[in-house]
Amino acid sequence: MLKLYRWPSNDWRSISAEMPSEIIWADLLNATDEEKQFVERLLNIHIRSEDSLSEIEASSRLVFERGTLYLSAPAVRLDEEGEAEITPVGFVIGPRVLVTVRFAELPIFDDVGKRIGSDDSLENGMCVFTSLLEAMVDRGADVLEHLGAKLDELSRGVFKGGLVRSKRPVRSSRRMREALENVGELADRLAKARDVLLGVGRIASFAGDVGSGWVTAASKKRLEAVSKDVASLGDYETRLSDKIQLLLDAVLGFINIQQNELFKILTIVSVVGVPPTILVGIWGMNFKHMPELDWTFGYPLAWLAVIASGILPLIWFKRRGWFE
Numbered sequence: 001m002l003k004l005y006r007w008p009s010n011d012w013r014s015i016s017a018e019m020p021s022e023i024i025w026a027d028l029l030n031a032t033d034e035e036k037q038f039v040e041r042l043l044n045i046h047i048r049s050e051d052s053l054s055e056i057e058a059s060s061r062l063v064f065e066r067g068t069l070y071l072s073a074p075a076v077r078l079d080e081e082g083e084a085e086i087t088p089v090g091f092v093i094g095p096r097v098l099v100t101v102r103f104a105e106l107p108i109f110d111d112v113g114k115r116i117g118s119d120d121s122l123e124n125g126m127c128v129f130t131s132l133l134e135a136m137v138d139r140g141a142d143v144l145e146h147l148g149a150k151l152d153e154l155s156r157g158v159f160k161g162g163l164v165r166s167k168r169p170v171r172s173s174r175r176m177r178e179a180l181e182n183v184g185e186l187a188d189r190l191a192k193a194r195d196v197l198l199g200v201g202r203i204a205s206f207a208g209d210v211g212s213g214w215v216t217a218a219s220k221k222r223l224e225a226v227s228k229d230v231a232s233l234g235d236y237e238t239r240l241s242d243k244i245q246l247l248l249d250a251v252l253g254f255i256n257i258q259q260n261e262l263f264k265i266l267t268i269v270s271v272v273g274v275p276p277t278i279l280v281g282i283w284g285m286n287f288k289h290m291p292e293l294d295w296t297f298g299y300p301l302a303w304l305a306v307i308a309s310g311i312l313p314l315i316w317f318k319r320r321g322w323f324e
Helices: 033-043 107-115 125-159 169-213 217-272 274-283 298-319
Strands: 002-006 023-029 062-065 068-078 084-093 098-102
Touching (some): 002 033, 023 033, 023 125, 068 169, 084 169, 107 125, 125 169, 125 217, 169 217, 217 274
Parallel strands (some): 023 098
Antiparallel strands (some): 002 023, 068 084, 084 098
């Protein structure tokens, strides 16, 4: 789909025979070949493919050619199941017209489009580009704040005994497995947010420097502000990353503790069973002359010896502090 946004009107048109002079933004969403060729012909630009926009090297994401900026950055979209996925976004910026190329629904693009015509700061393509970057940074900040709240909640559950509070090992194992899955999910979402913010910061800095010949002073200041915001969010993201690593180490540590407790119990049980086994093995031998067989109280004494040989190791382990 192709949307053509005009200034000062905020309505948009689909594909037509010509590109009106008042067009400031052409938004391509899963565009057809006909729509791509229409924009390429009228603006004398090249529309890159999804694979090309997904490349990570700087030489592919940051290009200045014949007075036009070709930029790309990752963005996050939600699939049908609500899972976050990375999708590339391309920006082609000229002195007046902005062309965006995307392959997924991104609400921030629609929000910025609705402001065209009512917001004086969106009078040309460069202003629209800057507003899109600001919206992406705001969205990234909201995501980081949400992840920070989730990490605080998870941290309270981990360090206040929520994982090992149950006396049933099965329940504790289930809680630890869920905590480990939550830590992994948060780490994955944080990594996606980091990729988006790094991409935004990179293209904001590049656009402000290379395109300075036709970038207004106001837009340049806004791009510098975007770069500063990305840098500050990067510091916050680093702190969240360190906290995730701490939680991961803590959960793995609790898992090791639980395993050690299990092995300790098995060790105690095996050691406690050794003396009775020895006694039973001795008295179970088929020797013809065994004095205990002729004792009047031989049977109860044998039971007493077997029981005592099992209890005495338990008392010794208790005094040594092996279990509570």
